[in-house]
Amino acid sequence: MSSPVGFLGLGFYVPEKILTNAELEKVVETSDEWIRTRTGISQRRIAAEGENTSDLALKAAQAALADAKLTPQDLDMILVATMTPDMPCPSTACILQAKLGAPQAAAMDVAAACSGFVYGLVMGQQFVACGTYRHVLVIGAEVLSRVVDWTDRSTCVLFGDGAGAAVIGPTTRGQILSTHLGSDGTKADLLKVPAGGVAQPASVQSVEARAHYLKMNGGEVFKCAVRGMSEAALKAIEKAGIQPEQVKCVVPHQANIRIIEAVVERAGIPLEKVYLNVDRYGNMSAASTIVALCEAVKEGRIKKGDYALLVAFGAGLTWGACVVKW
Ligand code: ACO
Numbered sequence: 334m335s336s337p338v339g340f341l342g343l344g345f346y347v348p349e350k351i352l353t354n355a356e357l358e359k360v361v362e363t364s365d366e367w368i369r370t371r372t373g374i375s376q377r378r379i380a381a382e383g384e385n386t387s388d389l390a391l392k393a394a395q396a397a398l399a400d401a402k403l404t405p406q407d408l409d410m411i412l413v414a415t416m417t418p419d420m421p422c423p424s425t426a427c428i429l430q431a432k433l434g435a436p437q438a439a440a441m442d443v444a445a446a447c448s449g450f451v452y453g454l455v456m457g458q459q460f461v462a463c464g465t466y467r468h469v470l471v472i473g474a475e476v477l478s479r480v481v482d483w484t485d486r487s488t489c490v491l492f493g494d495g496a497g498a499a500v501i502g503p504t505t506r507g508q509i510l511s512t513h514l515g516s517d518g519t520k521a522d523l524l525k526v527p528a529g530g531v532a533q534p535a536s537v538q539s540v541e542a543r544a545h546y547l548k549m550n551g552g553e554v555f556k557c558a559v560r561g562m563s564e565a566a567l568k569a570i571e572k573a574g575i576q577p578e579q580v581k582c583v584v585p586h587q588a589n590i591r592i593i594e595a596v597v598e599r600a601g602i603p604l605e606k607v608y609l610n611v612d613r614y615g616n617m618s619a620a621s622t623i624v625a626l627c628e629a630v631k632e633g634r635i636k637k638g639d640y641a642l643l644v645a646f647g648a649g650l651t652w653g654a655c656v657v658k659w
Pocket of ligand 1: 362363364367368372447486489490549552555558589592616618646
């Protein structure tokens with residue numbers, strides 16, 4: 334693939350409402366100390382009533398378009414990575430396309446859970462590199478607060494809401510040098526929302542069984558995440574033809590500080606090079622990696638000429654990494 338594909342603009346949005354660990358202590362039997370030491374999370378954002386995934390995505394998209402100095406009419410394609418779509422059908426990307434006012438853009442969702450933004454980025458890259466499209470809007474957006482079980486302390490403390498967006502196109506700014514994607518469907522049961530699809534349609538029984546909420550085997554996911562993310566990171570670094578020490582900034586999926594620490598240790602990269610926001614937002618699934626990238630660039634942690642590594646892991650299981658040169 335010869336034509337360079339990179340980032341024309343970046344933007345993100347997180348809801349105003351902050352839910353602190355201290356407030357969570359009143360919801361489930363937990364403590365600020367337990368949550369911080371086990372996960373690194375201090376607070377998370379919660380979408381307002383009536384504020385849906387497409388609404389968060391819209392605000393992030395508008396910020397990314399402004400950064401790229403483009404209008405919605407310039408977009409050829411919209412990809413929304415999410416595991417919390419506004420509804421099962423139509424796609425959140427189509428709902429966003431109407432809200433944004435981009436009638437000429439093709440639109441679809443990407444279902445790869447927390448790896449969704451990296452998956453979407455790689456998909457968009459193909460369309461631009463082949464010359465099919467010039468401007469692709471890639472979004473990671475989630476309202477996880479509506480699929481977590483607020484009576485289950487082992488999951489509800491981990492997640493938050495937010496959205497991040499990137500306009501990618503033919504540019505050498507943030508040029509995507511290498512990518513690596515993977516999945517393991519044999520471990521699908523480790524992290525899932527069992528009901529609401531055709532396997533278990535909504536029924537009185539499914540609601541009573543709380544089967545529409547996220548279920549997770551945290552310990553197993555933890556181990557798989559460390560292995561999957563570190564291997565994906567090393568593969569992307571190798572494919573980019575650089576050494577781990579040349580990476581200036583690692584932008585990982587922000588699920589848990591202990592997962593991130595273990596991943597960079599295995600990849601031979603010091604923790605000081607990692608951009609972290611898990612303390613402020615918790616795990617925003619598909620939105621995590623892109624929101625962190627937006628903040629890392631905004632705060633000057635990634636500058637022109639730097640190599641940055643994006644790496645993510647999620648339900649599926651899925652994982653993905655890419656090296657970009659800013
Ligand atoms: N507050 C207090 N105690 C709790 C809480 C809580 N919120 N949650 C669980 N506990 C208790 C458990 O009941 C258990 O008690 P027990 O020993 O009496 O049975 C004890 O704490 C220890 O539980 P563990 O599961 O052993 O704790 P662990 O150190 O493994 O941490 C955690 C749990 C944070 C969920 C961890 O396993 C983890 O982070 N896993 C990965 C989760 C993740 O990141 N998922 C998403 C990745 S993919 C994606 O983003 C979609």
